[in-house]
Amino acid sequence: MGKALIIGAGGVANVVAHKCCQVPEVFEEICIASRTLKKCEDIRDKLTGSRTKVRVAQVDADQTEEVIQLIKEFQPELVINVALPYQDLTIMEACLATGVHYVDTANYEPPNVPKFEYKWQWAYREKFAQAGLTALLGSGFDPGVTGVFCAYAQKHYFDEIHTIDIVDANGGDHGYPFATNFNPEINIREITAKGRYYKEGEWIETDPLSVKKVYDLEEIGPKNIYLLYHEELESLAQNIKGIKQIRFWMTFSDNYLNHLKVLENVGMTSIEPIEFEGQQIIPLHFLKAVLPDPASLGPRTKGKTNIGCIIQGVKDGQPRTYYVYNICDHQECYAEVGSQAISYTTGVPAMIGAKLIMEGKWQKPGVYNVEEFDPDPFMADLNKYGLPWREDFAPTLLDEE
Numbered sequence: 001m002g003k004a005l006i007i008g009a010g011g012v013a014n015v016v017a018h019k020c021c022q023v024p025e026v027f028e029e030i031c032i033a034s035r036t037l038k039k040c041e042d043i044r045d046k047l048t049g050s051r052t053k054v055r056v057a058q059v060d061a062d063q064t065e066e067v068i069q070l071i072k073e074f075q076p077e078l079v080i081n082v083a084l085p086y087q088d089l090t091i092m093e094a095c096l097a098t099g100v101h102y103v104d105t106a107n108y109e110p111p112n113v114p115k116f117e118y119k120w121q122w123a124y125r126e127k128f129a130q131a132g133l134t135a136l137l138g139s140g141f142d143p144g145v146t147g148v149f150c151a152y153a154q155k156h157y158f159d160e161i162h163t164i165d166i167v168d169a170n171g172g173d174h175g176y177p178f179a180t181n182f183n184p185e186i187n188i189r190e191i192t193a194k195g196r197y198y199k200e201g202e203w204i205e206t207d208p209l210s211v212k213k214v215y216d217l218e219e220i221g222p223k224n225i226y227l228l229y230h231e232e233l234e235s236l237a238q239n240i241k242g243i244k245q246i247r248f249w250m251t252f253s254d255n256y257l258n259h260l261k262v263l264e265n266v267g268m269t270s271i272e273p274i275e276f277e278g279q280q281i282i283p284l285h286f287l288k289a290v291l292p293d294p295a296s297l298g299p300r301t302k303g304k305t306n307i308g309c310i311i312q313g314v315k316d317g318q319p320r321t322y323y324v325y326n327i328c329d330h331q332e333c334y335a336e337v338g339s340q341a342i343s344y345t346t347g348v349p350a351m352i353g354a355k356l357i358m359e360g361k362w363q364k365p366g367v368y369n370v371e372e373f374d375p376d377p378f379m380a381d382l383n384k385y386g387l388p389w390r391e392d393f394a395p396t397l398l399d400e401e
Ligand code: NDP
Pocket: 007, 008, 009, 010, 011, 012, 013, 033, 034, 035, 036, 039, 059, 060, 061, 062, 082, 083, 084, 085, 087, 105, 106, 138, 139, 140, 141, 142, 143, 144, 181, 182, 183, 186, 294, 295, 342, 343, 345, 346
């Protein structure tokens, strides 16, 4: 059917590349391009024997011109951006300049301001619409599958959705005293920020990690979950009509939080540059350099993830409750594609979003979040490509725990 350019060569890109190669009738050729060519080559070398042709390229995606040149040479139908959120806008610009569709998994964040918001990417709506191109934002798991879950609930089970609680649990253990499951910089910036949730038309701010509950998760057991702000809250609060409250919760072990507290207290999570032995360094960048590479956690991580949406609302005048979730096993992911479940649960939906655009099922000129498309083909592909979902019509509600 066509060609896709994958930008980035980290844990998520590894999964995207493997998954594209499982669908050669759609992805006839892929190019894995990133800042460090060797990482692209390492992924390519694991894909020998695939019917999908695989090539690699070096690109600095902070430079729009470099991305434009690469797109002109490779001529893909779309770009799957699984580099870092800092590259979203330069890559979107390059897609506009060359007339190709765009998919990503994380919203833009300026490198020097720890604040992620969709406003910078939504500002491209008209430009993509006029160019007849689709930009699909946030096609990972959360954001991504969580938005599709909400759209599916809205389409099939509710006349009105009133509350959504997104619960992201990782019961995996990698055996290190402290490591992050995806890019440490992005992860730590997200967790150390203030919490925020949407209620009755307003955003309510909470101190970082100050709101905690215990929730019993299938195949994981009871876990501490903490209220965080997460980017899909912004788009879902707009796109789910009649929504009254939406919150996001994530599990963290006491051990993880103790390490984080110490690192914060000594200044290691700061993004303010400091002078060190004659050069300027950013403490968080230095911390990233000394922590284990998330891509190296795969072989060591045991246990499961369980991520889903607990939804309350009304159907035919009656109150209704619905929980839709996926359980994913770290070791099974590693055996299949050589990455742990965090990268797997992000990379599979990125491939599916790209596939649906390539097939024309999710083509809509403009810039859209996942919940703005028909959820049915996406939900079917989740079952087909490794992230089967389960439903529960009588779940325990968070405020009952
Ligand atoms: P990694 O840090 O493992 O990989 C990022 C890759 O991007 C690296 O190969 C890196 O290159 C490359 N890169 C960084 N800057 C540039 C640049 N300027 N030009 C070209 N390549 C660049 O991250 P992950 O694979 O874990 O995550 C990828 C993305 O997925 C992130 O945006 C993350 O926020 C998002 N994510 C989304 C989730 C979701 O559920 N929606 C969950 C988890 C992650 P180099 O190797 O040279 O540093």
